[in-house]
Amino acid sequence: MVRYLAILGTFARACLVRDMTFRANFLLECLTSLGWMSMNLAFYLLVFTFTSEIGKGTGWTREPFFAFVATGLIINSIVQALFMPSAEELTEMVRTGGLDAVLVKPLDAQFLLSLHRVDFSAFANGIVGVGLLFWAVSRFDTPPPLVAWIIYPALMLCGVAILYALVIMLASATIHMGRNQSLYDFWFYITNFSRYPAEIYVGPWGGPLRSVCTFVIPILLVVNVPAGVLVRPLTGDAWWPVAGVVTAAAASLVVSRLVFQWSLARYRSASS
Amino acid sequence: MNSAIDPPSRARRPFAVLRVWWKMLAISIEERLVYRGDFALGTLMRFLPIVTQVFLWTAVFSATSRPDISGYSRNDIVAYYLLTMIARAFSSMPGLAGGISRSIRDGSIKKFLVQPVDYIAFLLATRVAHKLVYYIVAVIPFAAVFWVCRDFFPPVPDASTIAAFTLSLVLSFLLGFFMEATLGMLGFWFMEVSSIVFGYMLVQYLLSGHMFPIDMLAGIGTGIPGISLADVVTWLPFQFTAYFPAAVWLGKVQGAELTKLLVVEVAWVVVMVVACRFVWARGTRRYSAFGG
Numbered sequence: 001m002v003r004y005l006a007i008l009g010t011f012a013r014a015c016l017v018r019d020m021t022f023r024a025n026f027l028l029e030c031l032t033s034l035g036w037m038s039m040n041l042a043f044y045l046l047v048f049t050f051t052s053e054i055g056k057g058t059g060w061t062r063e064p065f066f067a068f069v070a071t072g073l074i075i076n077s078i079v080q081a082l083f084m085p086s087a088e089e090l091t092e093m094v095r096t097g098g099l100d101a102v103l104v105k106p107l108d109a110q111f112l113l114s115l116h117r118v119d120f121s122a123f124a125n126g127i128v129g130v131g132l133l134f135w136a137v138s139r140f141d142t143p144p145p146l147v148a149w150i151i152y153p154a155l156m157l158c159g160v161a162i163l164y165a166l167v168i169m170l171a172s173a174t175i176h177m178g179r180n181q182s183l184y185d186f187w188f189y190i191t192n193f194s195r196y197p198a199e200i201y202v203g204p205w206g207g208p209l210r211s212v213c214t215f216v217i218p219i220l221l222v223v224n225v226p227a228g229v230l231v232r233p234l235t236g237d238a239w240w241p242v243a244g245v246v247t248a249a250a251a252s253l254v255v256s257r258l259v260f261q262w263s264l265a266r267y268r269s270a271s272s
Numbered sequence: 273m274n275s276a277i278d279p280p281s282r283a284r285r286p287f288a289v290l291r292v293w294w295k296m297l298a299i300s301i302e303e304r305l306v307y308r309g310d311f312a313l314g315t316l317m318r319f320l321p322i323v324t325q326v327f328l329w330t331a332v333f334s335a336t337s338r339p340d341i342s343g344y345s346r347n348d349i350v351a352y353y354l355l356t357m358i359a360r361a362f363s364s365m366p367g368l369a370g371g372i373s374r375s376i377r378d379g380s381i382k383k384f385l386v387q388p389v390d391y392i393a394f395l396l397a398t399r400v401a402h403k404l405v406y407y408i409v410a411v412i413p414f415a416a417v418f419w420v421c422r423d424f425f426p427p428v429p430d431a432s433t434i435a436a437f438t439l440s441l442v443l444s445f446l447l448g449f450f451m452e453a454t455l456g457m458l459g460f461w462f463m464e465v466s467s468i469v470f471g472y473m474l475v476q477y478l479l480s481g482h483m484f485p486i487d488m489l490a491g492i493g494t495g496i497p498g499i500s501l502a503d504v505v506t507w508l509p510f511q512f513t514a515y516f517p518a519a520v521w522l523g524k525v526q527g528a529e530l531t532k533l534l535v536v537e538v539a540w541v542v543v544m545v546v547a548c549r550f551v552w553a554r555g556t557r558r559y560s561a562f563g564g
Contacts, residue, residue: 025464032470039478046488047332050341055331189320196324200331209323 007107008115015118029121037073037125041132044069058199059231065197067136068227072195073129075156075222079163081122084187086114087171094174100269110260114168137230144230152226155242158249159222165252166190166217172256172263194219197227218248292389293397300401318410319417322353342487348522350424352485354417355518360482361410362441363448363513365399369472372456373465379561392453392552399449429523436530440517443537448513450544457548460555479505481515487524506533509540 019026044065047054054060060068090113093099102112137144144152170186193213198220201210213220225245232238326349333346344352372395375381384391418425429437455472459465477483489502505511516533519525525533 025467028467032467032474035471035474039474039483042478043483046484046492047328049491050338050488051332051336053335054328056335058331058335186317189317192321192324196328196331200327202327203330206327 004108004111007111011116012118016120019120026121029119030124033121033124034128037128041069054197055199055202058197060197060199063136063139064227064231067133067140067230068197068223069195070129070133070136071156071159071227071230072223073132074126075159075163075226076191077122077124077126077129078156078160079167081119081126083114083164083167084122085117085119087167089117090171091174094267097269099267103264103267109264110168110257113171114164140231142233145234148229148234151242152229155226155229155245158245159226161249162218162222162245162252163191165249165256166219168256169259172260175263175267190217190219191222194222194224198224214244218245218252221245221248293393296389296394296397297401297404300398301405303401305405318357319413322357322417325353326350342485342490343524344485344487347424348426349485350421351426351522352518354421354424355521356482356514358414359441359444359514359517361406361414362403362517363444363480365448365452368395368399368449368452369456369469370466372453373459373462373469376457376459376555376559377463381559382561385556385559392548395453396449403445426522429521433520433523433526436534437517437520439534440512440520440537443534443541444513444517446541447509447537447544450541450548451509454544454548454551457551457555460551460559476510476513479508479510480513481511481518485519485524486511486515487519507536509537509544512537512540 048062048065052061054065090099093102093113099113103109105112167187193209198210198214201207201213201220210220221241221244225241228238228241329349330346332341339345340348372381381391384394428434451472452469455465455469458468462468479486486502486505489505490500492501493499494501494504512533516525516537520530
């Protein structure tokens with residue numbers, strides 16, 4: 001474990017050195033990332049000029065909703081920074097045969113393939129997310145209790161674990177497909193469901209969709225549960241989603257590990 | 273002398289240009305169909321963001337007493353997003369600008385400088401092929417989604433509106449192509465244009481009506497009395513790549529306004545064709561390649 005942490009530190013340091021070598025590019029990447037985020041925030045502000053709440057009686061008024069958005073920004077920035085660059089590289093490694101070099105190294109292949117590249121510019125959104133979170137929470141009518149602040153980071157880590165598992169499973173699909181340029185698109189589209197409160201998914205189509213995105217691909221738990229503990233009282237039934245996201249995170253990690261190993265067993269080298 | 277390196281004699285032959293175009297188209301279609309699984313997956317996934325938008329706006333309407341927002345009922349908004357999908361299927365050019373700048377950077381563009389093939393025409397043929405394959409793959413999911421959502425749509429408009437809608441789609445394809453191709457050719461001056469392209473995509477996404485109908489900006493001022501943000505956006509080219517075709521079908525733009533905006537769109541296409549040709553001419557003049 002200590003050895004792996006040391007290697008992770010080395011990877012991160014190497015990526016930071018590389019990013020700082022091209023400082024202008026790093027700053028530009030931060031700015032473009034912040035640009036996308038600002039555009040989405042502008043859209044949400046526009047929506048709130050037409051309504052005071054997202055969904056009647058859901059409680060997702062402006063400030064709670066922005067706390068939700070901030071939570072999503074923090075979680076997604078961690079995933080984008082730590083896991084996505086490596087997963088994207090895997091898709092090309094399979095096609096070009098570069099994966100062979102990874103498999104012969106005396107390290108766990110999943111660790112190496114999912115963490116060897118860190119994109120520090122992706123943390124920019126997370127930093128803004130933290131600011132947005134404190135701005136939104138400071139405007140709540142009832143501030144979150146201490147216990148909510150204690151479990152909030154742990155629940156965000158569960159959200160990160162669920163998304164990591166999804167990234168790994170999507171990247172594993174590359175091994176079967178030969179090429180998966182849609183990985184990033186697929187990721188964007190599937191995580192799109194987690195960008196809004198689960199309460200908006202109602203009706204004959206929304207109900208089943210909400211169930212699938214909660215129990216099959218637990219994408220709706222990723223942001224909803226951590227944000228929920230901040231905006232709602234933590235009493236009685238409110239603990240069920242907390243237990244749910246912890247269970248889902250553990251199950252997702254196990255399933256993704258199995259899928260990755262199963263996929264790797266079917267890998268055929270493309271190199272000469 | 274080989275006819276392949278004798279452009280004047282080729283030009284004299286009837287249908288020679290058409291044959292070149294057809295060959296470029298056929299090659300591109302074959303290329304596109306190599307990774308069918310990836311392509312089909314990407315096509316299917318494009319519908320997912322619409323789903324969240326539909327639920328979001330349904331939730332917004334459920335929490336407000338307004339019958340409409342900026343002239344759009346809940347059904348109109350659902351129909352609008354679906355129609356922008358069609359518009360985007362014509363106007364979006366994934367990878368075009370990046371591909372051009374890459375070929376400038378790695379030197380592969382030099383073959384177009386010595387071969388009797390017009391690079392912009394080649395790119396256009398490639399893109400037409402890409403779109404054709406995309407439509408073949410996408411027609412079934414598109415038809416299924418539109419059939420499921422048919423109750424959200426107003427009655428089918430008259431023939432002249434459908435003709436204007438079709439024209440706006442074709443023009444949006446040309447506009448999208450020449451805007452992105454021009455951006456990609458900035459690679460003659462900048463080694464890396466990805467940041468410029470990203471900035472363009474940002475502005476395009478926000479101002480094209482992809483995120484929301486541009487009419488919703490009517491209440492947002494620009495600081496100039498009597499001129500809203502929507503008024504400014506109307507004169508920019510971006511709205512023609514998503515908002516305009518959808519608004520035409522939904523009857524949000526009619527009569528003289530429709531004619532005026534079609535003329536504006538044609539003008540933007542001409543401007544971008546000229547800009548693209550100009551940038552290509554200037555860029556190739558300063559371009560230098562070394563090595564084999």
